[in-house]
Amino acid sequence: MLEIRFFGASESIGKSCVMISDYDRQVILDAGIQLHPRRTGLLSTGPSHVDDYASETTAVILSHAHVDHSAYIPALYRAGYNGLTHLTYPTKDLVNILWKDHLKIEGSNHFNYSNLKTAMRKMKQHDYSKKFKIDNGVTCELLDASHILGSACILLDWEGTRILYSGDFNNAKTPFHDPIVFPDPEEPIDILLIETTNANRKINSRKEMTSQLTKSLLKCYSRGGKAIIPSFALGRSQEIQSYLSSDFDSFLRKFPVYIDGMILEMNSVYNKYLDEKWVSPRVLLDLKEKGFRSPFEHEGIRSIDEVPTSGGRMKKREMLSNQENSSIILTTSGMLEGGPVYDYLRLNGSDQKNGLYIVGYQVLGTIGSDVISGQTDLVLIDHLGKPFRVNLSLEVQQFEFSGHSSLEGLIQMVRYTSASKVFAMHGEPESQEKFSSSITNIETDINILSSHEILPQYP
Numbered sequence: 001m002l003e004i005r006f007f008g009a010s011e012s013i014g015k016s017c018v019m020i021s022d023y024d025r026q027v028i029l030d031a032g033i034q035l036h037p038r039r040t041g042l043l044s045t046g047p048s049h050v051d052d053y054a055s056e057t058t059a060v061i062l063s064h065a066h067v068d069h070s071a072y073i074p075a076l077y078r079a080g081y082n083g084l085t086h087l088t089y090p091t092k093d094l095v096n097i098l099w100k101d102h103l104k105i106e107g108s109n110h111f112n113y114s115n116l117k118t119a120m121r122k123m124k125q126h127d128y129s130k131k132f133k134i135d136n137g138v139t140c141e142l143l144d145a146s147h148i149l150g151s152a153c154i155l156l157d158w159e160g161t162r163i164l165y166s167g168d169f170n171n172a173k174t175p176f177h178d179p180i181v182f183p184d185p186e187e188p189i190d191i192l193l194i195e196t197t198n199a200n201r202k203i204n205s206r207k208e209m210t211s212q213l214t215k216s217l218l219k220c221y222s223r224g225g226k227a228i229i230p231s232f233a234l235g236r237s238q239e240i241q242s243y244l245s246s247d248f249d250s251f252l253r254k255f256p257v258y259i260d261g262m263i264l265e266m267n268s269v270y271n272k273y274l275d276e277k278w279v280s281p282r283v284l285l286d287l288k289e290k291g292f293r294s295p296f297e298h299e300g301i302r303s304i305d306e307v308p309t310s311g312g313r314m315k316k317r318e319m320l321s322n323q324e325n326s327s328i329i330l331t332t333s334g335m336l337e338g339g340p341v342y343d344y345l346r347l348n349g350s351d352q353k354n355g356l357y358i359v360g361y362q363v364l365g366t367i368g369s370d371v372i373s374g375q376t377d378l379v380l381i382d383h384l385g386k387p388f389r390v391n392l393s394l395e396v397q398q399f400e401f402s403g404h405s406s407l408e409g410l411i412q413m414v415r416y417t418s419a420s421k422v423f424a425m426h427g428e429p430e431s432q433e434k435f436s437s438s439i440t441n442i443e444t445d446i447n448i449l450s451s452h453e454i455l456p457q458y459p
């Protein structure tokens with residue numbers, strides 16, 4: 001008798017957290033937080049009610065580092081959990097950066113520094129596709145999900161019942177990862193828990209999107225402007241750096257790229273895991289051919305710290321913004337909810353030569369979504385926490401890169417796994433509806449659940 005219990009992300013995106021249990025043990029898959037647009041003044045929220053189960057939990061398994069999946073894990077230790085957190089090797093390094101940043105932003109909203117240290121100490125790292133024991137009769141394997149560095153789908157064998165939790169996965173080729181390899185249809189899955197982020201969204205091909213981005217950057221260059229690219233520190237930023245450096249000979253020689261913010265720390269984790277186990281062999285081959293040590297150590301790509309002026313980063317941002325020459329500035333945050341991008345908007349936002357090129361989906365209510373919908377008069381916060389007003393005149397464009405599977409990929413996942421029971425999660429209600437109506441010709445039982453709902457006596 002198995003029970004599946006959703007504490008979050010069953011009908012939305014954010015605070016992913018699922019518990020699978022039977023009479024003797026309970027295993028938590030992911031424990032993330034939900035961020036709220038800055039203007040609401042709300043701190044992030046954690047999965048509801050999971051604390052009540054923390055002290056009785058047998059194991060925690062983490063799919064990947066993004067905070068909507070990981071950042072509540074230290075809070076489980078605060079709530080009395082004392083077991084291991086299983087995760088891939090790179091994920092440990094990535095969460096260490098993200099959780100510390102979370103503490104800086106929110107203080108001890110969910111956990112304190114000592115809970116973070118405990119969580120780091122209790123981690124058990126794994127390679128992809130290596131089976132490990134969770135408990136008597138329960139084994140686990142982490143399968144490459146191709147979403148970000150270290151991301152995994154979680155495959156559980158629970159006394160013979162095979163459960164696949166997709167986490168976030170991608171069926172498209174990206175600079176660092178090959179498309180996901182779907183599970184072997186010869187070994188069917190009994191229960192599939194699947195993300196549905198993009199079920200209701202058209203995904204443009206990366207080729208098309210990068211060529212549009214290149215065109216816009218070149219236009220900005222010909223105007224003599226600065227091109228600001230706000231980006232998520234983990235995943236998207238490394239992808240954009242890779243596109244930019246592959247175009248190095250065409251224009252990067254004249255149009256240097258400066259990297260600012262947490263992206264620099266994430267780059268160093270990517271550098272640590274430049275191995276076929278974790279990135280596509282294409283990346284390693286390319287480095288070998290070019291004689292480079294790292295995809296980010298490139299003549300045309302520089303850290304903000306290389307701007308030649310004494311003083312801190314603020315001084316360097318000013319100097320970079322005042323330079324006559326064009327440059328590309330890749331910085332955080334991806335949805336304009338904070339970070340060094342505010343300094344760059346203050347310094348460059350009112351000059352129409354410049355451009356703001358947004359490279360991801362923008363959640364409604366964020367400053368990024370306001371800007372996309374044409375709002376130009378913004379009140380932002382400077383690095384000292386003081387509000388300031390800026391009137392944007394620079395060019396604004398959006399390029400919707402996505403790290404999630406297309407609807408076709410989701411359907412393929414259901415087909416390959418031959419799952420008899422499918423739970424849709426990690427998607428807005430319209431996405432989940434679209435997903436379930438798209439797989440009606442496959443013989444399976446689809447469930448769309450609301451948070452904290454128990455499924456008794458399964459299977």
Ligand SMILES: [Zn+2]
Pocket residue numbers: 064066147168
């Ligand atoms: Zn993710």
Ligand SMILES: [Zn+2]
Pocket residue numbers: 014066068069168426
């Ligand atoms: Zn996610």
